[in-house]
Amino acid sequence: MSISAGQNMEKxxxxxxxxxFLEKGFKATSTTEIAKVVGCNQALVxxxxxxxxxLFDAIFEKKIGSFIGSLLKISHEDLPFEEKLTKRIExxxxxxxxxxxxxxxxxxxxxxxxxxxENLKFILGDLPRLALGQIQKELDIEIEKGTVRQMxxxxxxxxxxxxxxxxFLAEPMFKTITKISDEQFxxxxxxxxxxxxxxxxxxxxx
Amino acid sequence: MSISAGQNMEKxxxxxxxxxFLEKGFKATSTTEIAKVVGCNQALVxxxxxxxxxLFDAIFEKKIGSFIGSLLKISHEDLPFEEKLTKRIExxxxxxxxxxxxxxxxxxxxxxxxxxxENLKFILGDLPRLALGQIQKELDIEIEKGTVRQMxxxxxxxxxxxxxxxxFLAEPMFKTITKISDEQFxxxxxxxxxxxxxxxxxxxxx
DNA sequence: ATTATCTATAGATCTATAGATAATGC
DNA sequence: ATTATCTATAGATCTATAGATAATGC
Numbered sequence: 001m002s003i004s005a006g007q008n009m010e011k012x013x014x015x016x017x018x019x020x021f022l023e024k025g026f027k028a029t030s031t032t033e034i035a036k037v038v039g040c041n042q043a044l045v046x047x048x049x050x051x052x053x054x055l056f057d058a059i060f061e062k063k064i065g066s067f068i069g070s071l072l073k074i075s076h077e078d079l080p081f082e083e084k085l086t087k088r089i090e091x092x093x094x095x096x097x098x099x100x101x102x103x104x105x106x107x108x109x110x111x112x113x114x115x116x117x118e119n120l121k122f123i124l125g126d127l128p129r130l131a132l133g134q135i136q137k138e139l140d141i142e143i144e145k146g147t148v149r150q151m152x153x154x155x156x157x158x159x160x161x162x163x164x165x166x167x168f169l170a171e172p173m174f175k176t177i178t179k180i181s182d183e184q185f186x187x188x189x190x191x192x193x194x195x196x197x198x199x200x201x202x203x204x205x206x
Numbered sequence: 207m208s209i210s211a212g213q214n215m216e217k218x219x220x221x222x223x224x225x226x227f228l229e230k231g232f233k234a235t236s237t238t239e240i241a242k243v244v245g246c247n248q249a250l251v252x253x254x255x256x257x258x259x260x261l262f263d264a265i266f267e268k269k270i271g272s273f274i275g276s277l278l279k280i281s282h283e284d285l286p287f288e289e290k291l292t293k294r295i296e297x298x299x300x301x302x303x304x305x306x307x308x309x310x311x312x313x314x315x316x317x318x319x320x321x322x323x324e325n326l327k328f329i330l331g332d333l334p335r336l337a338l339g340q341i342q343k344e345l346d347i348e349i350e351k352g353t354v355r356q357m358x359x360x361x362x363x364x365x366x367x368x369x370x371x372x373x374f375l376a377e378p379m380f381k382t383i384t385k386i387s388d389e390q391f392x393x394x395x396x397x398x399x400x401x402x403x404x405x406x407x408x409x410x411x412x
Numbered sequence: 413a414t415t416a417t418c419t420a421t422a423g424a425t426c427t428a429t430a431g432a433t434a435a436t437g438c
Numbered sequence: 439a440t441t442a443t444c445t446a447t448a449g450a451t452c453t454a455t456a457g458a459t460a461a462t463g464c
Binding site: 216239246247249250254 | 417418419420421
């Protein structure tokens, strides 16, 4: 029954909590259930993390970091603009594929409790600003050249995130309605990734 | 304190519940809180709707109907393809603007409990099939003419929904991080609506 | 008489903590 | 001795129902 018998309970609790919080959200997940999944008693969850809130915050921060990181990773490869952008879109998509519950979790918990966001240094830290500045610069060069229409990096990022998350947001709906197999769903995903690249590249044209 | 003193309690309860469910979701909303907002006692909520689940389902079905309806409304105007599509995108966007919590609510509750979807005749009913068939036909005509690249109506719908919901999904995040005013946010929304139309029309070109 | 509203409460949670016991490190 | 784990429990919920009272329709 226990995720990891003995050894490292603290870690086992974190892992079980991560899984449950991502699946069901903060409110719907109880420390009792976390303990049951781990195979320990409920008090131990509090022994290691004091409160449900602190346990959640630890997980939330990590996940939000990887979500934003996957979008803003700076590439040092010297590639033409379009190829670089294509890689960015695809790697963002692949990161979400690794953790498909993340987008819904993310938007949901922020909406439920926006204060959580304010405590996160990550969001307003230097990394995002730097990365966005860097991408804006690359964009401006293309705009100057006339190969890309006038636009801001924020619009571009919004479009990328938007298109990349939809398959994952709609996954439960999709599977319920169409009764598609997992294999077919995977194919749909991959096709959609290419579609997204296509749409975005085309949308930049002047 | 009461939303609608006296008169129609049943309706007042439904309205308060709708607001709270949309804001906080099924799990985080209690019948106790609904009663408090309405200004009656908690038992009355159960008197009219028996269980929290039935109350929720009534609301869920209505909301899901309007969400899907706004996307699939059939137009009988005789307009050129692009104009018709533009209108469709804009009216879908405007419908969400009227009820900005809807997309998150929608994806969230389906993910939390996919079974809810199975009970809804609306989803698999004739209306969606008819509408989708109609739009596919219009699309095929353009593909035949060579003015639109090869694609399915499903891909097109996914792209529309995806781009149209992002501003609303990200609204709490946006407002928290940028500390933008409501007025500025409204402007951003409108700009984004035009951006979406632009992106989609362009993405259809062969 | 019937329907609407209220008070009170049973029975299930759930979080957090106090205090007992078992395991480990020196 | 210190740290990890457990048992037990207080105090807050929360849903659903039973049964009392008030309001309304004939």
